[in-house]
Amino acid sequence: MDSQSTSPTLLGRLQQEAPDPDAWPQFVRRYGPLLYRWCRSRGLQESDTEDVTQNVLIKLARRMREFRYDGKQSFRGYLKTLVHYACCDLLTERRQTAQGTGDSQVLDELNNVEVRDELARRLEEEYDLELLARARQKVQNLVEQRTWEAFRLTAEEGLAGAEVAERLTMNVAAVFRARSRVQQMLRERVTGA
DSSP: OTTTSOOOOHHHHTTTSSSSHHHHHHHHHHHHHHHHHHHHHTTHHHHHHHHHHHHHHHHHHHHHHOOOOTSSSSSHHHHHHHHHHHHHHHHHOOOOOOOOOSOOHHHHHOOOOOHHHHHHHHHHHHHHHHHHHHHHHHHHHSOOOOHHHHIIIIIOOOOOHHHHHHHTTOOOOHHHHHHHHHHHHHHHHHHHH
């Protein structure tokens, strides 16, 4: 099973009237490390990262029976949203129960509007990167290898069309048609058009 893709089967097993006893541990093994990495990437210290990850998993455990997976939407985007709100909840809780810890400067920075805006921006960037990665994988599987290479070498590696044409034994016009086709397919998958 591809650890990078959402498993509708696993999600379905969590929604059954009598849930599969192996489903939740499998879910935690699959998504727990991802939630942990997302929390850690937000600059939380180890103990806070563990707490936020645990809180998200608890919320998911309560919600999964009613959750309905839509393959057109991003389950990981949903998870990232939960992580975002759990991080915000942690900051709110700290602000309300702030005690003198000798490190109030860190708390002030975490409560700063700019820091929250940065967190939201990073969440959006990660979500966009994940969408692009998924779209890239799908498109690469749909087109011929030579078409993909023409796109990759020109668009990503920045090679000249003539050089790519020579490498792939194509004419220059075919290289740019391939690049354009792949870019259009990527755009459609990312935007859902």
